[in-house]
Amino acid sequence: MQLYNNLSAKERAELIEKAGQERLTISFYKYANIGNTTIFRNHLFLAWDQQEVLGRIYVAKEGINAQLSIPAENFNTFKNHLDTISFLEDVRLNIAVEHDNYAFLKLKVKVRHKIVADGLSDHTFDVTNKGIHVDAAAFNELIEDPNTVLVDMRNHYESEIGHFKNAITPDVDTFRESLDLIEADLKDHKDDKNLVMYCTGGIRCEKASAYYKHKGFKNVFQLEGGIINYVRQVEEAALENKFLGRNFVFDQRRSERISDDVISNCHQCGNPADMHTNCANEGCHLLFIQCERCREKMENCCSTPCMEINRLPVDEQKEIRKGKGNSNDIFKKGRADHLPFKKDLRNIFDTFKKTV
Structure with missing residues (x-):
């Protein structure tokens, strides 16, 4: 019984080229109580390997986090299999804006302590007691409210190439750093401000919203499905796109173009660039x-x-x-000392503090 990938990236790329099939890039997550993570992990690998699924999937006691690609012709089979798993039935699938047949070249299903590395040792809050999910239309309206604080829950190298207008972009290297930073800087506004968060696909905001509710924030919102789902809704409903630049993704593509704006610079010469x-x-x-x-x-x-x-x-x-x-x-992800035009460190809450 094969339970692990046995092909090199080069061998897999050759097979993909030979097959000549269009592949879809998909991500999804779900917080749930998984009993035996090893058995669940093996079940997924056996089923998905037969469907030619490739990608990076993390399984933990608290749920599943998946970024993957699959031949378009196998999508229905894949979706039907998900629906046979009770907590994954009708789970929201974030389908990428731009597809690349070589986005993933191996199937890796790994058992982890957590599906998102949050560094939290506080186990007293309920991760399912999350903030209010809002769709693209409600999000656009909410972030225009002067009583709203919009926070990017991603890391500095992600937000550097693209973010929503007027968003606070914490200058952090990890998700864990942003949790304490945001709480400390917004501690005086737990009752009187709307805390609106977004991330790539929604998984970081899901946990962050539960964490901030646990910490006493009263009005907590998150963009449902993250940037990926937002872009799809904006296109389908002909809404105004309030995202500037590129959306960083964690596969071979590295990012996908959301708007024509180039908001970052080449770290070597300083000219506009966002790749x-x-x-x-x-x-x-x-x-x-x-x-x-x-x-x-x-x-x-x-x-x-x-x-x-x-x-x-x-x-x-x-x-x-x-x-x-x-x-x-x-x-260091773009912060190495020898890069002359690396992003400057700054207190991203300074502007916010001056306005309240």
Whole structure:
């Protein structure tokens, strides 16, 4: 019985090309009480491997978080299988704005402690006691209310390339950091302000809304289905799109275009740019924003030393990396010191504080 992926990314890419089938990129999540996570994980892998599902799926006692791709012709089979699982029946599926057949090249179903790394040790709040879900139309109306504080629950490198108009974008590296930061800065407005949150697909806001209600916030709202679902609703209902730039996604695409606005800059030359790249030097692999001109000039690398290493024969590169692991810069995601136009650190609540 095969319970794990046994093909390399290269082998899978060749199979996808040979098949010539359109693939859909999909994400979904659900908080639920899962008893035996290992049995559930194995059940999903066996079923989805047969359906040619590829992606990254996390299973935990608290639920499931999935980002995946599937041949379009297998979608109904996939959906029917989900509906046989009691807590996933009619679960909302966020279908990507832009599809890429190579968005995922392996099927990875992993058992984790939590489906979102929140770092919380507080187990006294009920994650199902969440904020009010609002659709795109209600969201557009709500964020125009002067009594509303709109907060982006994503990390700095996500919001840097795209966010909603007038949103507070916490300058944080992790979801956990934003939880305490937001509570501290809005503590005097738990009763008199609408706290409206959004994220990529809704999963971070789901937990954050329950957490803030637990902390005493009275009027807590979240964008249902996140940015992905918002864009689809805006297009279907011909609503005004209030999102600027690109939506960061966690697959090979890295982002998808939502509006023509370019709100960020190349971290190497400072010119307008909003496409992330990973440094081609396998010993670095830093995620940063790079324009087309710098990508060509720097050969997809973040620095001259990385470019020089990347030009070496593969065996020599491996010898240099031997026993070292990745550079710590990999965790800085656009904040490495050698990037001259990296995003400045700032107190994103300063403007808000001056207006209340």
